[in-house]
Amino acid sequence: MDNINAGDTSWILVSCALVLMMTPGLALFYGGMARKKNVLSTLTLSVIFMALVGVQWVLYGYSLSFGQDIGGIIGGLNFVGLKGVGAAPNPDYAKTIPHSLFAAFQMMFAVITPALITGAFVERVRFKSFLLFSLLWVTLVYDPLCHWVWGKGGWLGAMGCLDFAGGTVVHIAAGYSALAFALVIGPRRGFGHSPMEPHNIPLTVLGTGLLWVGWFGFNAGSALAANGVAVNALLSTNTSAAAAALVWMLLSWLDGRPSLLGIATGMVVGLAAVTPAAGFITPMAAMVLGAVAAPLSYYAIRFRQNRSLDESMDVWACHGMASTWGMVATGLFATMEVNGAGANGLFNGNPSQLLLQLLGIVVTIAFTFGMTFVIAKLLDWSIGLRVSNMEEEVGLDISAHGERAYL
Amino acid sequence: MLKKIEAIIREDKINDVKDALRDLGIVGLNAFEIRGHGRQGGIKLAGRSGTYQVDMLPKIQVNIVLSEHNLEETIEAILKSAYTGETGDGLIFVYPVEEVIRIRTRERGHEAVMYPGDIDERKGLAKISAS
Numbered sequence: 001m002d003n004i005n006a007g008d009t010s011w012i013l014v015s016c017a018l019v020l021m022m023t024p025g026l027a028l029f030y031g032g033m034a035r036k037k038n039v040l041s042t043l044t045l046s047v048i049f050m051a052l053v054g055v056q057w058v059l060y061g062y063s064l065s066f067g068q069d070i071g072g073i074i075g076g077l078n079f080v081g082l083k084g085v086g087a088a089p090n091p092d093y094a095k096t097i098p099h100s101l102f103a104a105f106q107m108m109f110a111v112i113t114p115a116l117i118t119g120a121f122v123e124r125v126r127f128k129s130f131l132l133f134s135l136l137w138v139t140l141v142y143d144p145l146c147h148w149v150w151g152k153g154g155w156l157g158a159m160g161c162l163d164f165a166g167g168t169v170v171h172i173a174a175g176y177s178a179l180a181f182a183l184v185i186g187p188r189r190g191f192g193h194s195p196m197e198p199h200n201i202p203l204t205v206l207g208t209g210l211l212w213v214g215w216f217g218f219n220a221g222s223a224l225a226a227n228g229v230a231v232n233a234l235l236s237t238n239t240s241a242a243a244a245a246l247v248w249m250l251l252s253w254l255d256g257r258p259s260l261l262g263i264a265t266g267m268v269v270g271l272a273a274v275t276p277a278a279g280f281i282t283p284m285a286a287m288v289l290g291a292v293a294a295p296l297s298y299y300a301i302r303f304r305q306n307r308s309l310d311e312s313m314d315v316w317a318c319h320g321m322a323s324t325w326g327m328v329a330t331g332l333f334a335t336m337e338v339n340g341a342g343a344n345g346l347f348n349g350n351p352s353q354l355l356l357q358l359l360g361i362v363v364t365i366a367f368t369f370g371m372t373f374v375i376a377k378l379l380d381w382s383i384g385l386r387v388s389n390m391e392e393e394v395g396l397d398i399s400a401h402g403e404r405a406y407l
Numbered sequence: 408m409l410k411k412i413e414a415i416i417r418e419d420k421i422n423d424v425k426d427a428l429r430d431l432g433i434v435g436l437n438a439f440e441i442r443g444h445g446r447q448g449g450i451k452l453a454g455r456s457g458t459y460q461v462d463m464l465p466k467i468q469v470n471i472v473l474s475e476h477n478l479e480e481t482i483e484a485i486l487k488s489a490y491t492g493e494t495g496d497g498l499i500f501v502y503p504v505e506e507v508i509r510i511r512t513r514e515r516g517h518e519a520v521m522y523p524g525d526i527d528e529r530k531g532l533a534k535i536s537a538s
Contacts, residue, residue, distance in 0.1 A: 195461055259454065298456050
């Protein structure tokens with residue numbers, strides 16, 4: 001108990017709150033882009049995870065992710081009910097903060113990750129099927145993947161694949177799961193015929209603000225200490241988001257006008273892209289990272305649109321693609337000068353790190369896309385993923401929740 | 408003989424039109440926001456990646472019920488005040504009105520659409536008290 005550092009503990013407590021705030025932030029980000037008959041439904045799909053994973057994580061999610069390693073694949077059941085997860089630090093994860101605080105901080109990541117996926121299937125998903133999917137997904141996809149990358153003994157982390165704050169576990173996982181789910185559930189009625197405009201861009205911008213602020217907890221908090229690595233992560237995070245937003249603004253301008261929705265999207269893309277790299281690269285490298293992420297996601301959206309695929313809020317393009325690049329960039333720009341506990345990347349004389357990063361990307365994509373596709377298909381085949389045509393026409397706010405957002 | 412004017416105008420012209428009608432002495436009117444499509448076609452809006460076409464544009468529809476002898480002046484006032492010269496200035500429709508009944512007083516027809524200080528009072532055609 002003597003090892004507990006008050007500064008570290010305070011910072012991670014604050015980071016917990018910041019990361020929690022990202023989930024309602026994300027709800028607003030998506031809610032603004034929905035049509036007004038579906039805004040409450042869209043908000044629900046995100047914020048419900050504060051409740052659902054808030055219970056699942058304490059019951060068994062933390063244990064599956066961070067419990068006693070079983071073959072590098074999954075955590076054991078020794079932390080079920082957070083048994084034995086108390087004030088004493090767990091040196092496997094964070095030497096200077098209570099083990100229970102580490103568990104709480106990690107919970108917030110497990111809350112927001114499945115919420116990210118919901119952008120793929122808003123405005124048409126059946127709530128009951130969605131809840132079941134979500135519980136299966138966090139249990140069968142998130143918890144194992146989290147263990148592989150961050151759990152003590154997890155095989156990907158043990159190989160040396162670097163993922164500072166969740167490029168694989170959070171963003172690639174959410175992005176490719178979103179893509180798989182969108183392929184299974186199919187497009188919204190009228191998709192491609194009517195423009196399906198965002199009904200309230202101010203909500204989206206408000207959500208973007210909450211996300212950016214929350215991301216400081218997400219990335220800088222992932223240092224698990226109040227130290228130089230945390231500050232570097234915060235600066236890299238901010239720089240990447242700023243660069244991506246500027247580049248997105250220019251791309252949007254070249255195509256017509258400097259769209260605010262575009263600028264906000266660029267910010268989130270920059271944040272998602274830098275997530276795996278934040279604690280390993282310099283702010284200048286983060287500027288390059290963010291600037292490259294923007295066109296990548298911008299044209300990934302275009303590609304998705306041209307394929308007439310209704311991955312409604314571009315989780316794949318904005319999170320999956322951005323963080324895939326972020327993982328590659330980690331393998332390029334990582335430097336031990338920033339983080340002695342990390343590694344050097346290709347540009348610092350260590351080409352093998354790039355291969356490890358590519359391995360992490362391929363494994364995450366294959367596992368999350370495949371598992372999500374199978375879970376979604378099984379649910380679609382058994383209980384059905386979609387609401388009826390009439391329920392979709394009326395809008396899910398009224399047909400699923402019996403409420404209206406605006407009078 | 409009573410007529411109804413339905414004027415479809417630009418959103419940002421509603422105050423000009425309202426002021427012009429008030430100056431003329433057209434007191435009673437209502438207006439609502441509509442969406443529509445005409446010669447103007449649609450506009451391009453900026454999305455997350457590139458632009459998209461919006462076909463239904465917001466306009467305002469002004470409804471006025473008035474006596475036939477005031478019709479041409481009123482139409483002229485709307486034509487002047489709603490005009491920009493660009494496509495999308497709108498349209499004016501005129502219909503015959505079967506009957507008008509004021510709920511409070513049960514007045515019918517011409518009587519029902521008279522107001523203190525209105526165009527007819529100014530012309531000396533009618534005089535009603537504000538009470």
